Amino acid sequence: MVDKNYLHTAYANSADGTNGFTTVYPNLNLLDGTTKSSKTTTIYKNDNFGVIYWNPKQLSEKTITGSVYLDLTHSPYDVWLQLYTTNGVLYGNTIKAGQKGYSRFSGKVATITDNNANIAFRTLTGVTDTITFDYSELKIEPGSTATPYMPSASEVTTADWPKYVGTYVDTNPVSSTVSSKYDWDEMKYRVYLDGIPVGGSKLLSFDLENLKAGTSYNVQVSQINGKVESDKSKSVAFKTTLIK
Known part of the structure; x- marks a missing residue:
């Protein structure tokens, strides 16, 4: 039996992955007027x-x-x-x-x-x-998973999102929480699912996870250049397969 390979992705604010490391892309805050400062x-x-x-x-x-x-x-x-x-x-x-x-x-x-x-x-x-x-x-x-702090949709800026993306491949389905395990690079693209940011990539490819069966989605991509984010691409619609 051949072992399956898994692509693991993490995000951070520094080139070595140690600052703001997370294996879960941050959700936006549902509250206005919050702050990371005390x-x-x-x-x-x-x-x-x-x-x-x-x-x-x-x-x-x-x-x-x-x-x-x-x-x-x-x-x-x-x-x-x-x-x-x-x-x-x-x-x-x-x-x-x-x-x-x-x-x-x-x-x-x-x-x-x-x-x-x-x-x-x-x-x-x-x-x-x-x-x-x-x-x-x-x-x-x-949702039911805590992700790193972010402002609300009306307050967030490009600078608030993770700036680096790390990846590695192995046969373990569980992603490591050790930043040095990942190969880090600047994030070049941000991926939106139904208008909500769900991840980023250094390549123009991305695996969408946790999609519901028989559900329609829209995907868009923006390009990241330092602190500047381009307009989102035209929306691409698709529908997942129903489970039999």
């Missing part, structure tokens, strides 16, 4: 939550992943990220007091029927004294 937030005395984003109605009934980086170095309380609606709550994992890390949740948002929905930080009990701590990289994205 912000300070507050949970006031006798409260057990602090709202940082009100009325995210654009998330209603969507399957999403939420993530944020918390710096609780100076916090005496455990904290987690949550999305609240009157019809259900998505809870992130807890970051312990005095520690740093990502709090993430994933799931389907309940129907948002009023203006009380919010994204907030929460503690188990009310704080006895007002606390402040830093957070960064707040991101709500479509």
